[in-house]
Amino acid sequence: MGTITNHPKVNLTQTRTYCETLKSDLKETFFPDNPFGGFKSLPPGRRVWYGLKYYVPILEWGPKYTLAYFRSDLLAGLTIASLAIPQGISYARLAGLPPIIGLYSSFVPPLIYAVFGSSKNLAVGTVAAASLLLASIIENDVTYAENPELYVNIFFTAAFFTGVMQAVLGFLRLGILVDFLSRSTITGFMGGTASIIILQQLKGMLGMTHFTTKTNLISVLHAIFHYRHEWRWESFVLGICFLVFLLLAKHLKEKMPKLFWVSAIAPLLVVILGGLFAFLVKGEEHGIPIVGELKKGINPLSIAHLTFKGKHLSVALKAGVLSGFLALAEGIAVGRSLALLKDEQIDGNKEMIAYGLMNVAGSFTSCYLTTGPFSKSAVNYHAGCKTQMSNVFMSICIMLVLLFLAPLFKYTPLVALSAIIIVAMIGLIEIHEYKRLYKVDKFDFIVCMAAFIGVVMFTMVIGLSVSVGLSLIRALIYVARPATCKLGNIPGTDIYLEMKQYTDACDVPGVLVLQLTSPIYFASAGYLRERISRWVHDEQNKRDKSEADLQLVILEFGGVTAIDNSGIGMLFEVRKNLEKQGIKVAITNPRQEVAEKLVAAKFVESLGEEWIFLSIKEAIAAWLFTLHEAINKEVQV
């Protein structure tokens, strides 16, 4: 084998201790972004300060705050406040809560986020999907009509659990969990939720007073037609006017992005004009239901009202955890896409801590679940926000509203809120995205549609679970059925490529080159054993008809990132099986983790170190050399 001595060889002696391996694995799993990477060279005191700045970003950007930033942030803050008022009221109604709680929820959480949040573009507020999800779970326990106080308290408790869960996930660096909510799942879930929310708004549009608490298509349609004697044309006409106005404003924004603010303040205009109209014509007496009494004053403390008793506890926990996951996924996705536009990085784990703290603080001060909704954050971004301070300005506006103007919103017609919600939801049904998914990846399309149809036809929890379940099954099937392929040589080169893909690639006489990929794992070991023996069998059948017998099987390990005990057991079996048939086995290019384990399990010892090569070319050269020597010996004898 003198021909290859000038090449480097596979390093089989280098072994790391278990601690080193574990440390590096844990680091990749939980700290993929290496947040403290830059601190290592600093003295301890500065390290603590940097660590603190890492967890409390305001310490980082606060001291550098300038007047120019102030002007931009103030403008952005005013713009998003004008959106926060109607959205806050609308989504609170969607959750079946008193509208004032929607305003409360736009006051405290944004302040907390400004301190701990790392995204400069996110505008904090309540979201439609999570509001509806919370309501659909909590209404199984108690409805607002049955016991208003308890109903509201369970919402606060749910927000508390959401916050604790989010903060814990963030501290434990379990951002990895959110990775399992795929984009396809979220797209489908959002679309499905938006569809049922729009349908539910027919209640408001038609001025109905009775309705169903269920969210599925059949129940909603049934309720609409069952109570058709309650339909009021006055409400419907007004609603259509609002809808047209809002859609025009939205259209204007799309045509002329500079006029985004028209679309941003349009909902507030609708609320104000609608309120004036309802006040003037005494709408309530003429088939235009209004929001009703709103108390003046900022958030009352709710910390004493959290209910941790028996049945309510488990409902609050379930509602909090599920909606918390959803809110996290939405918030982080929104933060990430906006950061990308400005070429900034945000840290998912840090964001989780910020969300967690803001929801815990919120649950103590009469707020329900908040996150970073897409619509508001996009407006914030377009309005030119520079830092998290825009949330503070929004918060101040809401505080002023709560202190002085809240009672004025009493006259807001419900139909105005419905129109606002419908327009906000239309954008979430991304037909073009479904089409694209269908074209690019049928399974992603199925995952997406499972969420959509599950939400529309059954419940939001079913839609979400089925979709996540399908994604996980797919991931597990990938683990259980890794790709293997037969490589062939491109004539005149040292390149070996998949024979099915590259028709130029040729068989090497007497040799079968198989590329294994992905970890070799308990779930895939059995499959790989079968598959390798099938490759060998097929090869032998084919070779029967041609010249050379199969004498060497090369397993190309370059793509094998890990191997476990069952995988090594499989290798032992494969080798035993093949050697019984007089076929040698060689392994090429094992990675360090894999080489370490092969040595530890004595596979290398049993195979012979000389059958482990750096490249396919070398393996074949070495094999030809031994073959040649064997023939020479025979000739001499």
Added chain:
Amino acid sequence: MGTITNHPKVNLTQTRTYCETLKSDLKETFFPDNPFGGFKSLPPGRRVWYGLKYYVPILEWGPKYTLAYFRSDLLAGLTIASLAIPQGISYARLAGLPPIIGLYSSFVPPLIYAVFGSSKNLAVGTVAAASLLLASIIENDVTYAENPELYVNIFFTAAFFTGVMQAVLGFLRLGILVDFLSRSTITGFMGGTASIIILQQLKGMLGMTHFTTKTNLISVLHAIFHYRHEWRWESFVLGICFLVFLLLAKHLKEKMPKLFWVSAIAPLLVVILGGLFAFLVKGEEHGIPIVGELKKGINPLSIAHLTFKGKHLSVALKAGVLSGFLALAEGIAVGRSLALLKDEQIDGNKEMIAYGLMNVAGSFTSCYLTTGPFSKSAVNYHAGCKTQMSNVFMSICIMLVLLFLAPLFKYTPLVALSAIIIVAMIGLIEIHEYKRLYKVDKFDFIVCMAAFIGVVMFTMVIGLSVSVGLSLIRALIYVARPATCKLGNIPGTDIYLEMKQYTDACDVPGVLVLQLTSPIYFASAGYLRERISRWVHDEQNKRDKSEADLQLVILEFGGVTAIDNSGIGMLFEVRKNLEKQGIKVAITNPRQEVAEKLVAAKFVESLGEEWIFLSIKEAIAAWLFTLHEAINKEVQV
């Protein structure tokens, strides 16, 4: 780029229809062994016959049966029958069932397996772990003492569900599910179960009459000492004698494998001698409890006794499904390891169907769950069985025992059964295997110990679930955190290898080569985006101090076996991000499935087809060429 025209290029035009992709994916997932591969060229009539032979293996080997086979199988059959009698009685007692049901269970199922089973070495019978698991689940619903008839019927019903589940899994080719019970889980589970079974036998060894139905260490120890006034020294002394005898026989087998039959018939000898002894000294009156009345006659029909009502149904279903999985995993593993010794292949899916049919038939004829236990099958193998016919001979022996000799076993001392069980279980606690796991793979060791400790300290179901859960989490972490590494050039070659592993590998000035492996997937897309940007960032920091700026990032895709929608989204983002910093992106060696999707999602179009290469060498050559041209142009201007 004229330098590379003589090389083949990545084929970006070849696209398969969705049906083709789906068909090939389904085939790899469910038919990895390609069972019907050889039939394609046959006429339809012969195909049906071959298909039938595939599902009913007796049609394959039956016609070729010879007298030589008959002699071998008869001998093996007699040997395993001598083991089946004491084991059947013992394990039935372990399940809390009347001993006669253990004998029934060794009569019908082996006959069915002989027809449908594909393993020539498997000996069918009841197993200790599954017996205990069934009892531990069913005793939550009803105990034998409370309602003997119902208790027994629930066992039959559980066997029915086991059978239906196994057959359905086999027909649907869901052998993939068994793949998720890893070898480490089974090793730990078996060891833990064997430990608690041994502890439980202290009841029999000490001749106690009261005991606990719980299986965990604390409860068992508590019961032993709580009822210590029941301890009988007579029973204990006899037990120790039996134990010593059985251990000696076992030791003899290990020293002289040819004398395996001594160890095989030792249990029967113990039962016979013990029975004689108990009969002669009237053991029952002197602290040596005996088995008691056994009815003559073969299996009564039990089909009318299956209970599908309310609470019992769900208990039977749970017990049947859980123990069925366990039995499948044990049976298939045993069949596979024995087949390997004889260089034969067995088909997991076909085996499932055979197990399913034998359990359904068993549940109709007063049998409880059966599978292919390791001890019996190993004896069968060593006794020189040639075909499935040895099961038939065993079955005939058991039939004769049931018809004529059953009442004689009345005098079997319980302590003899305990000794038999203890000796059978000792071999299942594989301390050397735990040590090996600890050395080779710490995580596998944890998975194994989780099963062991879970079973010993809590319940069997908890041990099994925690262990499988840990394995799945590990598999999912692999999916979510695929390995990436930086490749460097080995000077003087075209080989690019991981720089951390091969210290000879050198940086290419201005170029960063990253190898991605495993599917790029919704669960890993976020991580990969972070990780790539960290690689780039680290590289830029390093390069600041040296000469060349980073200008090209090559993503080596050879190990990427699949990509989904989120993965493609990630690529778009990465590219956008890098190009903003003036860094080009190139992709090398994408596999066909991945190339197809990149084309469909218009990523190739957006990147430019000329930035997709077959090898890293070509990518760098092409990049240098364009660089060179650009400089030339500048010089000319």
